[in-house]
Amino acid sequence: MIKHFFAAITGNVISLVGTLMAVVGLLLIVALLAMQSLGGFQGGAYLGILTFVVLPMAFLLGIVLVPLGMWWRKRQDAKLAAQGKETGHLPVFDLNQERTRGVLITFVALAIPVLAIAAGLTFKAVHYMDSTEFCGMACHKVMQPEYTAFQRSPHVRVGCAGCHIGPGAEWFVKAKISGSWQLIAVMFDLYPRPIETPVHSLRPASGTCEQCHWPTKFVGERLKVRTHFADDEQNTELKTALMVKVGGREGGASHGIHWHVDPNHVVRYLSDRSRQTIYEVELTNRTTGETKTFKSEEAAPAGTEWRTMDCIDCHNRPAHNFHSPQYEVDLALSEGRIDRTLPFIKREGVRILTESETAYDSHDAAREGIAAATKAFYAANYPDLAESEAVAQAGKALGDAYAWNIFPHMKVTWNLYPNHIGHKDSPGCFRCHDNKHKTDDGDKIGKKCGTCHNLVVEEESDSKLLQELGLQEPPPEPVATDAAPAGEAQATGTAN
Ligand code: HEC
Ligand code: HEC
Ligand code: HEC
Ligand code: HEC
Ligand code: HEC
Known part of the structure; x- marks a missing residue:
């Protein structure tokens, strides 16, 4: 036979x-x-x-x-x-x-x-x-936003597979099957623009992040200094310093922000598919078996789903953090890619970037348009500066900021992909910590500032404390009119 x-x-x-x-x-x-x-x-x-x-x-x-x-x-x-x-x-x-x-x-x-x-x-x-490299380049058009942001992230050496696949055969095969589907989607132009976030099929963090990061590691408090620049003519530098209570597990119990990922309890939440609106939060203590349910005033509509909280519910942008125009201009100013002596460059930079959002259909067109808009502002208001190297450089830096965050062919625009850490550009922590999620007994998920951080210094341009710590330069002395001859030009600079 x-x-x-x-x-x-x-x-x-x-x-x-x-x-x-x-x-x-x-x-x-x-x-x-x-x-x-x-x-x-x-x-x-x-x-x-x-x-x-x-x-x-x-x-x-x-x-x-x-x-x-x-x-x-x-x-x-x-x-x-x-x-x-x-x-x-x-x-x-x-x-x-x-x-x-x-x-x-x-x-x-x-x-x-x-x-x-x-x-x-x-x-x-x-x-x-x-x-x-090939992965990012070959699917370049589709994943260019993520690939570009990835290259600016602390995980640039990790590679895509570390977070999107992780070890073991099961998720590898899943990734390959969905990868093959993605290829077909690219070939026949079926993929969504922009790519939807959150990624509902993402592997739980225990198989990815926790391969490299210890979930219960005691991190303690972390001093974070944020530099902003004001909208005034001098682009006055402002510093905010926060002592962020990251916490972690210490002496058998967890404190602070990493309390959420202590293996002894489980936080689950009911939300819409975007995970931006959270209707109910359920807290289970694994040792005592007790549960507590915090409900918002709004009843959950159809199409909501439960999810167990892990790293990604806060760190949703560890490798693809897209930023706001304010953030990008502040960063370029503090790194010296934009000359901070250019009058009103903070205000104008943010304006030009914001207005560029949907104005161009390619990065090249945007770079050109943004450089021209920057020059146009100075030509109209500070004609002496319009042809200067500083203005050309600022135009280039703003073009970079656009190209790192806006991707016309993928319909990626400012703040399309929110970052859940904090509460400044998107609700983030305040999705739950809004005083509105309550148990039947009236316990609420609180919003007290001190729960998460102590504000050491807020938006100060002349913080003695930060100067002592070497984290801020004292602002330039206003120059007296009867000073040396060179002082005259500077004095007009600070006149209004
Ligand atoms: C440090 C971990 C990490 C690395 C490394 C990483 N990613 Fe991601 N990526 C994530 C997380 C987390 C999300 C999901 C965010 C969510 O679901 O809210 C995500 C989402 C995405 C998305 C969906 C769109 C979006 O922005 O939410 C794409 C596409 C993507 N990643 C591609 C890549 C590519 C390509 C690489 C390699 C160049 C890569 N990722 C490397 C963690 C990572
Ligand atoms: C393959 C190992 C690896 C994986 C997987 C990984 N990380 Fe990391 N992560 C690192 C390394 C290495 C650094 C330190 C980079 C540095 O200090 O420059 C880091 C840094 C960080 C930081 C600190 C960033 C900062 O700005 O200081 C955070 C937060 C973080 N990772 C979160 C995550 C999350 C969330 C995931 C899962 C989605 C993840 N990591 C997956 C290796 C990894
Ligand atoms: C409730 C939200 C939340 C969850 C859940 C969470 N983190 Fe964090 N994590 C934070 C915040 C906030 C910081 C401080 C970062 C900052 O202010 O920039 C932080 C800081 C960190 C850092 C940097 C610590 C350092 O040394 O500076 C790492 C690494 C990290 N988290 C990894 C993880 C991992 C891994 C998980 C999952 C096991 C996790 N986090 C879960 C909110 C969270
Ligand atoms: C899905 C809902 C949810 C999100 C999102 C969330 N939390 Fe929480 N958080 C909780 C719950 C529930 C508690 C416990 C409240 C209680 O026991 O009264 C809590 C407690 C805390 C505590 C107190 C921990 C302790 O020591 O008891 C801190 C600090 C905290 N959260 C920080 C953050 C930060 C920072 C973020 C954003 C990066 C964040 N949370 C995002 C649900 C959330
Ligand atoms: C549930 C936790 C939580 C609560 C409650 C909270 N914050 Fe925050 N806040 C954060 C986190 C996380 C960040 C991000 C820290 C970082 O930039 O690394 C942040 C950032 C900030 C920043 C700096 C923003 C920037 O980038 O310049 C300010 C200012 C601030 N918070 C003010 C407040 C004030 C005022 C309150 C009280 C009404 C408050 N926060 C309550 C978690 C919280």
Whole structure:
């Protein structure tokens, strides 16, 4: 029976090719899966495409070819039989003939180096296709926003797979299957613009973040100094310093912000799909089994879902943080990419960036337009400065800020992807900590500033404390009019 089956599926050229394709395809799939699950060879979308799209297609084609060949052979045989000819199926190689042996040996001798080179090239190609670089570049148009933000993040050395796949075979296979689907979506232009956030299929943080970060590590308090610039002519530097109570587990109990991820209790919440509006929060103490439910005044509509809180409910932008125009201009000013002596550059920079949001259809057009708008402001108000290097540089820095955050082809605009840490540009912590989520007994998820941080200094331009700590330069002395001759020009600068 088996012998008969084997004879049938290899008994003619077409079926033989089909069988070979199916067998080799299957072997390669198994080999790739084994290689990937053994680690060291994590695999990006493209290896997934090879494993889950190209090879299975070869396999299926092979399977289809087998009966096709058998049917064709049967027809040929019938024809030959009718003509009274022999019905031999496959060509005969007679190894008794010296010529056949010669051809065979030459063939093998040539095939070995060719195969070796092909294998080496394939290996190199697959390896390259795996790199973050290729992954970001090849799906460039689709993932350009995330890839661009990723390159500015502290996780730039982690690679996409660290957070989007993590270790183990199960999530790897899931990622490959969805990766293959994504390829098809890109090919047929079916993907959503912008890519939807949050990612509902993201792996829970225990399999990703917690591979590198210890969830219960005691972090304690962290001093965060934020630099802003005012909208005035001098772009006055303002400092805010917060002692952020990150906390963590200490002496058997958790305190502070990382209290939420203590393994001893579970916080679950009911929200809309965007996770921006939270209707109910349920807190379970694992040791005592007690639960507490905080409800908002609004009743949950249909289409809401429960989720267990983990790192990503606060750190939703660890690798793709998109910023506001204010943030970008402040950053460029504090890093010196924009000259802070340019009058009103903070106010104008924010205005120009905000107005650019939907004004351009490519980064190149935006860079040009933004540089021209910057120059136009100075030409109209400070003609002496319009042609200066500082204005050209500011125009370039604003163009960069646009290109890092706005992606017209993906419809990514300012503040489209909110960051849940804090409460300044989006509700963030205040989605729950709003005094409005209450238990039946009247306990609420509080909004007291001191729960999360102590404000050490708020928007100060001349903080003695920060100056002592070396975190702020004292503001420039107003120059007296009777000072040295050089003082005159400066004095006009601070006149109003
Ligand atoms: C440090 C972890 C981390 C790394 C590294 C990382 N991501 Fe993400 N990524 C996330 C998280 C978390 C989200 C989901 C945010 C949410 O669901 O609210 C996300 C979301 C996304 C989204 C959905 C759109 C969005 O912005 O929410 C895309 C696309 C994406 N990532 C692509 C990539 C690519 C491409 C790379 C590599 C260049 C990468 N990610 C690297 C953590 C990471
Ligand atoms: C493969 C290891 C790895 C994974 C996975 C990973 N991280 Fe990190 N993370 C790091 C490293 C390394 C740093 C430190 C980078 C530095 O100091 O420059 C870091 C830094 C951070 C920081 C501090 C950033 C800052 O501004 O100082 C946060 C917050 C963070 N990670 C959160 C996350 C979250 C949330 C996830 C899961 C979505 C995650 N990480 C996944 C390795 C990882
Ligand atoms: C309730 C919100 C919340 C949750 C949940 C949360 N974090 Fe944080 N985490 C914060 C805040 C806020 C900070 C302070 C960062 C800041 O102010 O920029 C922080 C800081 C950090 C830092 C930087 C600490 C340092 O040394 O400066 C790391 C790393 C980090 N978190 C990792 C994690 C990981 C891993 C998880 C999940 C196990 C997690 N966080 C869960 C809110 C949260
Ligand atoms: C999904 C809802 C939710 C979100 C979002 C959330 N929290 Fe909480 N938080 C809670 C609940 C519930 C409690 C417990 C309140 C109680 O026990 O009375 C809590 C308690 C706290 C506590 C007190 C912990 C202690 O020591 O007892 C701090 C600090 C805190 N949250 C900070 C933050 C910060 C910072 C953010 C944003 C980065 C944040 N939370 C986001 C639900 C949330
Ligand atoms: C549930 C926790 C929580 C509560 C309550 C809270 N904050 Fe915050 N706040 C944060 C976090 C987290 C950040 C982000 C820290 C950072 O920038 O790293 C922040 C940032 C800030 C900043 C700095 C913004 C910036 O970037 O310049 C100010 C100012 C501030 N909070 C004021 C307040 C005031 C005033 C209150 C009381 C009404 C308050 N916060 C209540 C969690 C909280």
